[in-house]
Amino acid sequence: MNFRKLGLVFLTIALCVGIVILMQVRTERTEEIIMPGAKDGKTTVVKRDTLPDPNVTPEPVDDGVVWPDLTLNEMLEAENRQYAIVNDKNLLSAAFQPECDKITGTRAQLFEKSALPYLEAMLQDLRDHGFTPYVASGYRTYSFQEILFNGKASQIAAGMDPPVTDYLDPRYQEAVAVARTITAYPGSSEHQLGLGVDILDRERSWLDYNTMNQDFFAYLDSICASYGFIKRYPSNKLPLTGWDEPYHYRYVGEEAATFIMEHGICYEEFYAHYDPEFSF
Ligand SMILES: [Zn+2]
Numbered sequence: 001m002n003f004r005k006l007g008l009v010f011l012t013i014a015l016c017v018g019i020v021i022l023m024q025v026r027t028e029r030t031e032e033i034i035m036p037g038a039k040d041g042k043t044t045v046v047k048r049d050t051l052p053d054p055n056v057t058p059e060p061v062d063d064g065v066v067w068p069d070l071t072l073n074e075m076l077e078a079e080n081r082q083y084a085i086v087n088d089k090n091l092l093s094a095a096f097q098p099e100c101d102k103i104t105g106t107r108a109q110l111f112e113k114s115a116l117p118y119l120e121a122m123l124q125d126l127r128d129h130g131f132t133p134y135v136a137s138g139y140r141t142y143s144f145q146e147i148l149f150n151g152k153a154s155q156i157a158a159g160m161d162p163p164v165t166d167y168l169d170p171r172y173q174e175a176v177a178v179a180r181t182i183t184a185y186p187g188s189s190e191h192q193l194g195l196g197v198d199i200l201d202r203e204r205s206w207l208d209y210n211t212m213n214q215d216f217f218a219y220l221d222s223i224c225a226s227y228g229f230i231k232r233y234p235s236n237k238l239p240l241t242g243w244d245e246p247y248h249y250r251y252v253g254e255e256a257a258t259f260i261m262e263h264g265i266c267y268e269e270f271y272a273h274y275d276p277e278f279s280f
Pocket residue numbers: 137191196197198245248
């Protein structure tokens with residue numbers, strides 16, 4: 001064996017060892033996590049988010065439970081917009097545009113003006129506890145959502161066999177139907193409401209929840225209600241909300257948020273309690 005071959009063998013071995021070490025480090029980071037800010041520095045094992053349950057039904061909340069004192073009429077008032085339900089069946093008009101301001105610490109992300117101080121305080125809380133939150137998306141206009149949606153539908157259509165490029169082709173509507181399960185249809189996104197926000201850990205900001213920093217979300221889930229936010233699309237509620245987006249938080253006000261997070265219900269379940277006509 002000449003030196004060149006020997007060198008190549010060593011290089012291969014070194015590369016393999018490096019990969020194994022790297023994988024181990026990553027596993028350790030996801031399985032056993034030191035909660036930054038924990039006074040005793042104790043190791044906390046953080047649970048992963050629950051998996052989607054295809055048979056999930058609305059959670060019965062005990063009769064004895066005292067729900068926030070609200071009526072549907074109050075929830076529908078313009079000044080109580082934090083209670084608005086926005087989804088595939090409850091669309092915002094194209095003209096709806098909340099008053100927004102820039103979120104401090106972001107380049108150009110916006111959030112609804114009156115709820116912005118609560119979001120900023122929550123982000124500061126995360127920073128104070130050693131995290132590096134990254135606002136991936138705040139307010140989005142109807143037309144931006146339209147661009148996102150049409151882009152997704154066109155991409156799906158182009159991938160069909162044979163590719164569909166003409167929207168008059170009936171198969172284009174099939175692509176639209178598939179796109180509706182991936183990207184929010186224009187008017188159905190809470191980002192247009194100005195009260196929905198995608199928050200990631202800057203260090204590990206891939207949009208795959210399982211590779212995200214679990215202690216970041218465990219901490220965020222434990223504090224969000226005190227700032228009036230809920231985890232809006234937890235994985236286990238996918239059939240009720242239509243989305244599995246565990247990094248999306250929504251401002252609903254402290255009272256509703258505390259109730260929702262304490263009882264482990266999603267916003268649709270909360271809303272249905274006040275609106276007997278509500279359909280999932
Ligand atoms: Zn979102």
